[in-house]
Amino acid sequence: MDHFNYRDSILHAEDVPLTRIATEIGTPAYIYSTATLTRHFNVFQEALSWAPEYLICYAVKANSNIAVLKLLGDLGAGMDVVSIGEYARARAAGVPGNRIVFSGVGKTRDEMRLALEGGIRQFNVESEPELLALSEVAASMDTIAPIALRVNPDVDARTHEKIATGKSENKFGIPIARARAAYAQAAALPGIEVVGVDMHIGSQLTDLLPYRQAYSKMAELTRALRSDGHQIRRLDLGGGLGIPYKRDNSAPPLPIEYGQVVRETVGDLGCEIEIEPGRNIAGNSGILLSSVIYVKQGEGRDFLILDAAMNDLIRPAMYGAHHDIVPVAEPATGAELSAYDVVGPVCETGDTFQKGSQLPALADGDLVAFRSAGAYGAVMASEYNTRPLIPEVLVDGDRFAVIRPRPSLEEILAREALPDWL
DSSP, X not given: OOSEEEETTEEEETTEEHHHHHHHHOSSEEEEEHHHHHHHHHHHHHHTTTSSSEEEEEEGGGOOOHHHHHHHHHTTOEEEESSHHHHHHHHHTTOOGGGEEEOOTTOOHHHHHHHHHHOOSEEEEOSHHHHHHHHHHHHHTTOOEEEEXXXXXXXXXXXXXXXXXXXXXXXXXXXXXXXXXHHHHHHHSTTEEEEEEXXXXXXXXXXXXXXXXXXXXXXXXXXXXXXXTOOOOEEEOOOOBOOOOSOSSOOOOOHHHHHHHHHHHHGGGOOEEEEOOOHHHHGGGEEEEEEEEEEEEOSSSEEEEESOOTTTOOHHHHHXXXXXXXXXXXXXXXXXXXXXXXXXXXXXXXXXXXXXXXXXXXXXXXXXXXXXXXXXXXXGOOOGGGOOOOXXXXXXXXXXXXXXXXXXXXXXXHTOOOOTTO
């Protein structure tokens, strides 16, 4: 469910017509719904309401705009970060360090130091070398680093190969067969406090079975670690629950169903539960608004050339991902549809969003919206072809605000410098 619906024949974001945003802000632009972000966070709260202690750590990489982080942080969210830059964003949004979890396979010593100085809930440690480095940093600061070891359970998440993280061939985590030895090593190191176990098997999961398999292994490991003398009090279960990118009858499992799997697999361990949803909170909370530049007749096909491009939304080019594309002006009932290849203006054949998309007749200047673009859209954008990063807009009821402005070409060029010899 989201809050982007037709009203008076115009697609609205909550109570704001998208035509108004296009007129005042221009296109392309990302638009996020406060009501949808709030609802999706609260659904996860409900899914874990059975747990005596839990924390929903929003995966900042999905959408890292500080306004989005502030909104979720004020609702009680923790944050899952994978760089010191994301950590800084979370702190700038007012999220305290004791609600921030630091994940990622390549944390540097400088990042570790800065996070320890600023406050951290835990480090999700991904390898033995990282564990040794963190111990050295924490000991040199005369402080303690709380950690959970990320364990790779060798479970197939049944998702896109580029976002699967829980198989033995993936770069993430410590193999489960080595976990007990790694925990013994951690317990013997200075500056390290073992607080839990971490596991994350992938993104855009549309089947609960891989979760059940992974969390059953986590429960078994937790019992073994406790028998080894470790005080395991926290389980970080990762995130990855998928969203419906297509408006058809196939829908991923609901958070409430996911929460039941958590309860059935690890609910009897008496541990605090952490989860790290990102896409499921932000994905359907945002759209990409774009204008038609030209309708071009090709050889045997028509092209809808938009002002949005692959540098603005890379997912179709990178993953072959689908986003429903809809006209902002509601088509008449029974309107005839035509097949368009929907493309952007970037000088790449890969700058193609959809081929053969069935849409009503459109003309230069018409507005279209890409649904389910709130996650991994703006955060993965670039300035390829020297195209400015596009604005991000947050809607709340009948009001909206620009939460990241479009830079001018002068601002882009001013970031660069000529060496003295030129």
